[in-house]
Amino acid sequence: MKTVTLDVRPPADSMADFARVWKTGKAQKTARISFATPELLWRVLTEKRWELLKVLCGAGPVSIREAARRAERDVKAVHGDVTALLNAGVLDKTEDGRIVFPYEAVKVEFLLQAA
Numbered sequence: 001m002k003t004v005t006l007d008v009r010p011p012a013d014s015m016a017d018f019a020r021v022w023k024t025g026k027a028q029k030t031a032r033i034s035f036a037t038p039e040l041l042w043r044v045l046t047e048k049r050w051e052l053l054k055v056l057c058g059a060g061p062v063s064i065r066e067a068a069r070r071a072e073r074d075v076k077a078v079h080g081d082v083t084a085l086l087n088a089g090v091l092d093k094t095e096d097g098r099i100v101f102p103y104e105a106v107k108v109e110f111l112l113q114a115a
Helices: 011-024 038-044 047-056 064-071 075-087
Strands: 003-008 031-035 105-109
Touching: 003 038, 031 038, 047 064, 047 075, 064 075
Parallel strands: 003 031, 003 105
Antiparallel strands: none
16 A cells, blocks of 8 residues: 655655665655654645545545535645645646546654644
8 A cells, every 4th residue: 555654754854765775775654744743744635635635535536526526625726736746746646637636544643842
């Protein structure tokens, strides 16, 4: 099962991972998309966008109109959410312009600590 981990960690940690992969040429075992703060994670992954990811999970490439139909939402609103998820690197776009969430599972990982 192809899983992506969405996590919260400092940009320096993400860059260190990138540098290690670049240096060794060995990719990480799982895909990872990192956010600098929990607030940024929740700003990008709103409730409606999370619902959209659920209908796209394992669906393969679809048009925005089809994504809106599956999510039972307005095409214009889904277009805005798709744009935000594309900009965050959560969704991909195919050569023919369709959108794809290339994962079958999502793992969200963050730690809440006392101040």
